[in-house]
Amino acid sequence: MQKYRPKNSQGRNPFFVLMLVAIAGAALMLFAKPDLNLFPPKPERISITELIEHYKADELKNIIVKDNTVDAESFDGAQYRSIKEPGTTIVDLGLNDPLKRARVEIIDTSATEFWTNLFVGAIPLLLLIVLLIFLFRKAGSAGGGEGGPFGFGKSKARVYDGKKHTTKFIDVAGAQEAKDEVVEVVDFLKNPKKYEKMGAKIPKGILLVGPPGTGKTLLARAIAGEAGVPFFNVSGSEFVEMFVGVGASRVRDLFKTAKRNAPCLVFIDEIDAIGKKRGNGSGGGHDEREQTLNQILTEMDGFEPGTNVIVLAATNRPDVLDQALLRPGRFDRRVHIDLPDMEAREQILAVHAKNKKFDATIDFKSVASKTVGFSGADIENVLNEAAIASVKTRSASISQKHLDEAVEKVSMGPERRSRKISEKEKQIIAHHEVGHAIAGHFTENCEPMHKISVISRGNALGVTWFLPEEDTYLKSEQKMKDEMVSLQGGRMAERLIFGQTTTGASNDLERISRIARAMIMTYGMGGKTLGPVVFAEMNRSRGIFELTEKEFSEDTAREIDREVQSLVEEAESLCEEILKKHEKELRLIATDLIKKETMTREEFLAYFE
Ligand code: ADP
Numbered sequence: 001m002q003k004y005r006p007k008n009s010q011g012r013n014p015f016f017v018l019m020l021v022a023i024a025g026a027a028l029m030l031f032a033k034p035d036l037n038l039f040p041p042k043p044e045r046i047s048i049t050e051l052i053e054h055y056k057a058d059e060l061k062n063i064i065v066k067d068n069t070v071d072a073e074s075f076d077g078a079q080y081r082s083i084k085e086p087g088t089t090i091v092d093l094g095l096n097d098p099l100k101r102a103r104v105e106i107i108d109t110s111a112t113e114f115w116t117n118l119f120v121g122a123i124p125l126l127l128l129i130v131l132l133i134f135l136f137r138k139a140g141s142a143g144g145g146e147g148g149p150f151g152f153g154k155s156k157a158r159v160y161d162g163k164k165h166t167t168k169f170i171d172v173a174g175a176q177e178a179k180d181e182v183v184e185v186v187d188f189l190k191n192p193k194k195y196e197k198m199g200a201k202i203p204k205g206i207l208l209v210g211p212p213g214t215g216k217t218l219l220a221r222a223i224a225g226e227a228g229v230p231f232f233n234v235s236g237s238e239f240v241e242m243f244v245g246v247g248a249s250r251v252r253d254l255f256k257t258a259k260r261n262a263p264c265l266v267f268i269d270e271i272d273a274i275g276k277k278r279g280n281g282s283g284g285g286h287d288e289r290e291q292t293l294n295q296i297l298t299e300m301d302g303f304e305p306g307t308n309v310i311v312l313a314a315t316n317r318p319d320v321l322d323q324a325l326l327r328p329g330r331f332d333r334r335v336h337i338d339l340p341d342m343e344a345r346e347q348i349l350a351v352h353a354k355n356k357k358f359d360a361t362i363d364f365k366s367v368a369s370k371t372v373g374f375s376g377a378d379i380e381n382v383l384n385e386a387a388i389a390s391v392k393t394r395s396a397s398i399s400q401k402h403l404d405e406a407v408e409k410v411s412m413g414p415e416r417r418s419r420k421i422s423e424k425e426k427q428i429i430a431h432h433e434v435g436h437a438i439a440g441h442f443t444e445n446c447e448p449m450h451k452i453s454v455i456s457r458g459n460a461l462g463v464t465w466f467l468p469e470e471d472t473y474l475k476s477e478q479k480m481k482d483e484m485v486s487l488q489g490g491r492m493a494e495r496l497i498f499g500q501t502t503t504g505a506s507n508d509l510e511r512i513s514r515i516a517r518a519m520i521m522t523y524g525m526g527g528k529t530l531g532p533v534v535f536a537e538m539n540r541s542r543g544i545f546e547l548t549e550k551e552f553s554e555d556t557a558r559e560i561d562r563e564v565q566s567l568v569e570e571a572e573s574l575c576e577e578i579l580k581k582h583e584k585e586l587r588l589i590a591t592d593l594i595k596k597e598t599m600t601r602e603e604f605l606a607y608f609e
Pocket of ligand 1: 171172173174175210211212213214215216217218219314348351375376377378380
């Protein structure tokens with residue numbers, strides 16, 4: 001990888017510059033004061049009256065008056081210095097007697113004063129300039145090292161040489177449809193003439209849509225790798241700067257460089273950082289983004305036939321993009337990359353396993369089945385964590401145990417065994433987790449419980465891990481209700497056993513409310529009063545569901561609240577019923593769990609056989 005930056009952008013050591021300034025200053029002083037004697041003999045300090053007396057006695061050979069200092073040299077070589085009152089002249093002091101032999105000289109200091117003042121005045125200014133240059137350089141290098149104060153408008157694109165970089169389609173596991181969609185782009189970049197001859201237009205812009213970590217950047221790199229063309233990689237957020245116009249100038253610079261290197265591929269990651277719907281901001285806060293976006297549009301519109309630059313952009317929020325970006329001739333083609341399914345996960349594991357050493361226990365199929373909802377990046381992370389764990393345990397190779405632990409670490413955070421938890425709290429946590437497991441087990445549609453643990457992980461004090469047996473794309477109303485029942489399990493178990501609930505259930509309640517609100521407001525699963533009307537939009541961004549409410553009346557809001565509440569209460573009473581019925585098992589399993597710390601599905605099921 002190489003970075004485009006001016007050669008001289010590395011800042012020189014500021015202290016070196018300061019030293020230079022100091023030396024120059026000293027030289028200037030010497031130049032300005034040629035009479036400056038660095039080591040003059042020390043004159044004897046006497047009062048002005050004494051000096052006048054020496055004068056009157058005609059013992060003095062020379063007198064030099066410089067400002068208020070009167071220096072004198074006697075015929076016998078003695079040196080005197082005294083200070084006169086400011087403003088008094090030699091006439092006032094009586095040093096103008098023509099009968100005396102002393103030669104009186106008055107030195108005009110105004111010229112040297114000018115230079116001294118200039119120099120003294122210039123030092124702070126010089127220091128300020130040096131400091132500013134230093135700060136600008138720092139800011140420049142922090143933002144990607146783009147040539148100091150004057151490099152703001154330069155594009156920060158990272159460039160990969162197409163002939164040298166080796167990412168190919170084979171490195172992108174799964175995502176077959178996405179690869180199929182882009183093969184013609186590769187062919188076009190390889191043989192643009194073939195398409196030009198037929199008058200075929202190849203899309204200028206392709207939008208890669210998918211959750212983070214699903215391999216959008218990887219796919220873009222693979223396209224460039226397959227075609228053997230340079231690849232310019234820049235993130236949308238890198239265009240956005242403090243100053244209006246900088247982003248636009250960076251876009252210009254990027255496209256200029258790209259055109260010079262055509263055929264090539266420009267990849268803009270996180271295009272939503274600049275491509276959000278325009279015109280909804282008040283005040284001038286959106287100016288910079290709008291200008292940047294406009295510049296991208298202008299550049300893309302300005303591609304002449306034969307400009308073999310293809311722009312790829314990635315986003316996980318196509319819904320927020322400005323319509324202008326999606327018009328024909330711009331990013332008019334979309335390629336979706338979804339989270340990998342079971343088969344794709346196994347393939348991704350195989351791709352990233354290439355440079356690692358595994359023992360015979362390894363079973364990628366089982367890892368793939370335990371990683372539902374993981375992105376490609378998460379899976380890569382699992383393998384890396386497993387490799388680190390194998391080094392830590394000084395194993396010769398990575399085992400299945402390492403992999404299983406890595407899956408848990410990536411999905412739930414690292415274990416925090418150092419956290420000291422009291423016996424009483426351990427009891428509450430164990431009953432809480434077993435409550436989830438039992439409530440989930442006795443509903444029809446909950447995912448199977450995979451593991452329960454009372455070891456703290458990340459922010460959680462205990463974990464009950466439900467794992468789907470296969471990838472599913474739809475959720476039924478009943479499944480959502482059952483999930484709420486199992487989520488209620490924790491706090492209902494606390495209440496049943498200890499007579500009250502704790503703050504440990506706050507996250508459960510949040511999730512329950514979110515499910516209930518989504519059912520009522522988005523999926524039309526409400527009661528008769530509201531009916532199948534959508535009151536909120538569901539966005540799946542950054543892996544979690546977000547509800548964006550639409551406008552509705554206060555009456556509707558009240559009705560929504562009522563229905564949400566009734567769903568939550570329904571789940572609560574169902575859960576209570578289940579736990580009361582299985583209180584004996586709840587107590588037994590919780591006691592066992594405290595001893596064991598973790599419990600597998602099989603161990604749990606044994607209690608109900
Ligand atoms: P995105 O751009 O979608 O956020 P990236 O392309 O940056 O995701 O993916 C991050 C990393 O995850 C990649 O560098 C790659 O190692 C791994 N990865 C993601 N998807 C895949 C895949 N389909 N095949 C192989 N590796 C993948």
